[in-house]
Each structure stands twice: as structure tokens, then as C-alpha cells.
Amino acid sequence: MNFSSKLLENAVNEVSQLPGIGKRTALRLVLHLLKQPASQTHQLSASLNNLVNDIKLCKKCHNISDVEICEICANPSRNSEIICVVEDVRDVMAIENTSQFKGLYHVLGGKISPIEGIGPQNLTIDSLIEKVKEGLVKEVIFALSSTIEGDTTNFYIYKQLEKLAVKTSTIARGIAVGDELEYADEVTLGRSIVNRIPFENSL
């Protein structure tokens, strides 16, 4: 691309470093900003700078937070005996949206992935084990994506927790609510039959 302006070129190059945004999309976004009042761009820049400068990770669950102990960990009405292990803040938000979980979270910050160079030492697994060793946690629920990386991470943590007096469980895999059986893949359908539950529990 031949830009008529260095300023424009710099802005497009920076924006196109974001994941999933190519040069053309970046140019479209930047030209959009140029058509808006400059204050909108200043607000955007300020909010991004404030975020990376001032964001904290909760000292207990490692979730993204404005304060040292996040709202969920600081809430005395939450059950601190159950810990749900998730990958990142998006999973916390998704589970919170269901209103079905009243325990605490532990945010790993990723999944074990040798291809991407992420090992157990890059995640917050040690902190989870320490927490469980204190003896107050009764159950650890694994809620990672059902991928090879997710299963590997689950298994790694499970092996470490095995020797400790704590129950481990994993979220149910099965046919999504509203899905047609005929379009489900065999692995999911197979698992949903093996792990069937008493009908009364589904009411």
C-alpha cells in the first residue's frame, strides 16, 4: 500500500497488528476515526492507555480487576469451598451470566500448549495448588474448553490435586440445549450417552 501520509501509514500499521485485522480493515477503521471528532480518538487512546497502565490481577483468583481483591473474591456470600478453574476473564463473564455458580474462580491465564510455548510455569497452576493445600477448598471444577490443550491442562492439574483431599469435577459435555441430535458429532453424542443423568435431575 502506498500511503499519501506517514501519519496515516503509522496509524494503519499499528492498528493492523491487532489479531484478525488486516491492512485494509485497519485503513477503514482509521479513516472512520478521521471523520469523527478528534475527541473520540482521544477517548479511545486514553481508555486503552489507562487499561494497560492501571489494570490489576486479583491476588486471589488472578482475574482482571481494578482492585487487589476482585469483587467476586471479596463477596462474603460466595461459597469459598468450591473453585471453578477457567482460562480467562471471558469464561468468568460467561459463567457469571448463567447465575448458576456461587463459588469462586481461579483464572489460569491460558492453557498448556507446547506449540505456542505455554507450559505449566506460565500459568497460575502453582497458586491454585497452594490454595487447595490450605485445606479449605472442598471441590475444584474444571471449566476449560474441550480441546486437546484444555484436556491436557485439566489432566496436569488433576494429577497434582490427586494426592490432596479435594474433590475434582469437570463441566458436563453433551448435546447443547436446542441442538438437533442428527447434527451432533459422534464424540459428543457418545459422551452424552455414557454420562447420562437421572431424568429427574434434568427437570
Added chain:
Amino acid sequence: MNFSSKLLENAVNEVSQLPGIGKRTALRLVLHLLKQPASQTHQLSASLNNLVNDIKLCKKCHNISDVEICEICANPSRNSEIICVVEDVRDVMAIENTSQFKGLYHVLGGKISPIEGIGPQNLTIDSLIEKVKEGLVKEVIFALSSTIEGDTTNFYIYKQLEKLAVKTSTIARGIAVGDELEYADEVTLGRSIVNRIPFENSL
């Protein structure tokens, strides 16, 4: 969405104001920035702020530029007797990429669109007419998108130029190079037959 952090929420809200970026995509982009060194976000913000603070429009062609007269208008080897009328900087970049045009540009800054509240007075049409009235321009080429808004804008400018001693032309509409005839729409195919050119000219 329930955010665990006000800073995160603000950043996501600002990013999701960009066209084509919803809340989920904004969250993904913002979380990506959080995983990168803070300097990357600072550079991104600085380049956007610099752009909106310091960008200029070329005084002659109204294209985006770092200086008062853009590189193309300042280039003495370009033919100032031919002016190509385009919508915005992207069209200038696209035409420059072809290396087929050695004249100057005139950037309208949009198309006449009553639905979006854009009238002729919001565009740089007056400045184009003034330029032509000076008498040095021999030909004006319309290179706007082939849409209702583009055709309306072409016609509006054509009507003003009609009384002046200047040739007007429009870029050719037809079957794109590499396209299969059977998939072309009728209007394009019809026009390509009506506006056929001597075979020698296509070699």
C-alpha cells in the same frame, strides 16, 4: 456483559464504537493488548492521537497529507490538465497502484447521499468547479463507485461542468479481468456490449 473491571469495560466500550466491531470482538482485541507489552498499546494510542491532531488535507486536491500540498500535487512531472475525481484517499491509493494515471486527483470526501444527510455543500465540489474555471484543466475523469450515490454525484458535477470548456469522462464499466461472463450481472454485461471498444485498443 458484566465486566469485572471498570477499566476493561471502558476500553471495550470505546473500541466497540468502531464500525464493524461488536462488544465481543472489542473484548478479544482489548484482552490481546493486555497480553502484549504495555509499550505496544502506548504506540497504538500515540499513533492514533498524532494522526487526528496533525493530519492535513492537501489544499489543492483535498487528499489526506502530512503537508499543505500533497506529494502528487507537488510533483511537476504529473499532468495538471487531467483531473480524476474520487471519493476518498482509498480510491487515490487504488488508482496509484495501477500506475496507469499520471494526472492529478480531486478528493470529494464522500458522495451525495440524502439518506446520510450528505449534500453537495458537504463535499469539495465548489473547489473543483473553481479549479476548472481557471481554464487550465482540459479533462475531468469521474471515478466514483457505480452506485446510485456515485451516479448522482457524477451527474451533479457534470451539470455544473457542462457550461465550461472542459471534457468530462467516466471510467469504463464492464466485465472485470478474469471474470466469467455467465456470472456477470445483466446491467454490467449490457453496458460492456454498448460501450465496446476497438479490439486493437484492448491489446
